[in-house]
Amino acid sequence: MLRRAVSAFCYAAARAIPALRQRNIALPQLPFLRASLIPGLNSDYQSVTLSWPFSSFRPRDYSLPNPSWSPQMLRLYNYYNNLCEQDGEGGKKEIGPWIRLPSYNRTVKYATGGQCLSKVLQAKARLFTRNIEEEGAAFEYAMFLNTEEKAAVCVFQAGPLLEGPVGNLHGGAIATIIDTVTGALSIYLGGLVVTANLNVNYRSPIPLGSVVLVHAALEKMEDRKIYISCQVTSSDGSKLHTEATALFVKVNVGHLFER
Numbered sequence: 694m695l696r697r698a699v700s701a702f703c704y705a706a707a708r709a710i711p712a713l714r715q716r717n718i719a720l721p722q723l724p725f726l727r728a729s730l731i732p733g734l735n736s737d738y739q740s741v742t743l744s745w746p747f748s749s750f751r752p753r754d755y756s757l758p759n760p761s762w763s764p765q766m767l768r769l770y771n772y773y774n775n776l777c778e779q780d781g782e783g784g785k786k787e788i789g790p791w792i793r794l795p796s797y798n799r800t801v802k803y804a805t806g807g808q809c810l811s812k813v814l815q816a817k818a819r820l821f822t823r824n825i826e827e828e829g830a831a832f833e834y835a836m837f838l839n840t841e842e843k844a845a846v847c848v849f850q851a852g853p854l855l856e857g858p859v860g861n862l863h864g865g866a867i868a869t870i871i872d873t874v875t876g877a878l879s880i881y882l883g884g885l886v887v888t889a890n891l892n893v894n895y896r897s898p899i900p901l902g903s904v905v906l907v908h909a910a911l912e913k914m915e916d917r918k919i920y921i922s923c924q925v926t927s928s929d930g931s932k933l934h935t936e937a938t939a940l941f942v943k944v945n946v947g948h949l950f951e952r
């Protein structure tokens with residue numbers, strides 16, 4: 694019963710969000726969608742209270758700066774975060790094409806804003822990239838979307854628990870952050886999607902502890918298919934570490950519960 698209700702809600706939200714975007718209807722005007730997606734998109738919105746009835750408090754946003762972040766990580770975060778605000782008429786701050794994505798440790802919090810639901814549905818489940826609570830130990834990252842260019846940038850600091858070859862980042866961890874960034878962009882563009890194909894070319898090792906940029910951009914959309922390209926570069930863009938292409942396929946929420 695609960696599963697059916699959750700499925701119906703997620704299905705409706707997954708269908709509604711892209712349709713509203715296509716019609717240029719601003720999501721912040723809609724209270725429950727604001728609750729599920731908008732808080733934390735940029736610094737102004739962090740004070741918005743969740744209005745979805747299951748949420749009595751806001752979940753932790755893991756993409757906000759913490760003491761483990763290096764000065765370089767913080768500088769890049771501030772650079773992209775500042776792009777999220779534009780000067781409007783009379784010096785008033787306006788939301789520009791850039792938005793900062795909040796990051797929770799369960800996808801169900803994205804889908805519903807629901808703290809309660811995330812306790813009921815496989816309570817121990819955690820988003821792979823946010824399952825280590827120790828700050829700085831594994832994936833530290835913040836994602837920014839450019840809604841006009843249909844592109845995303847992620848500022849990523851690789852922690853010591855992600856070691857592969859000695860002193861360097863594990864290839865699986867690199868693929869994971871690529872899947873996360875290209876996936877987030879695809880979800881923004883297409884609603885509920887899954888990765889169908891991910892091709893990764895590793896060009897140069899990424900030292901543990903370093904800060905890199907993950908760039909993702911829409912190549913094309915065809916029916917249910919969303920093609921994304923991706924590059925991981927050094928923080929100044931001078932060195933190419935990894936290149937990838939990804940294909941995401943739109944699904945309905947029932948697909949995720951087929952057993």
Ligand SMILES: CCCCCCCCCCCCCC(=O)SCCNC(=O)CCNC(=O)[C@H](O)C(C)(C)COP(=O)(O)OP(=O)(O)OC[C@H]1O[C@@H](n2cnc3c(N)ncnc32)[C@H](O)[C@@H]1OP(=O)(O)O
Pocket residue numbers: 794800803872873874876877880881886887888889890916917918940942944
């Ligand atoms: C703004 C919000 C932010 C949120 C942030 C959240 C951050 C977290 C983000 C985390 C993100 C993490 C994300 C994750 O990690 S998702 C987890 C990993 N992925 C999966 O588990 C997916 C498993 N696969 C499937 O479920 C099915 O196979 C899918 C759904 C993909 C297709 O099965 P379905 O029966 O439904 O459809 P279809 O078979 O008719 O195919 C449809 C079309 O697609 C084409 N096709 C299919 N496969 C491939 C292929 N491999 N190469 C090339 N093409 C392929 C196919 O030819 C056809 O094209 P056409 O004939 O129509 O032209």
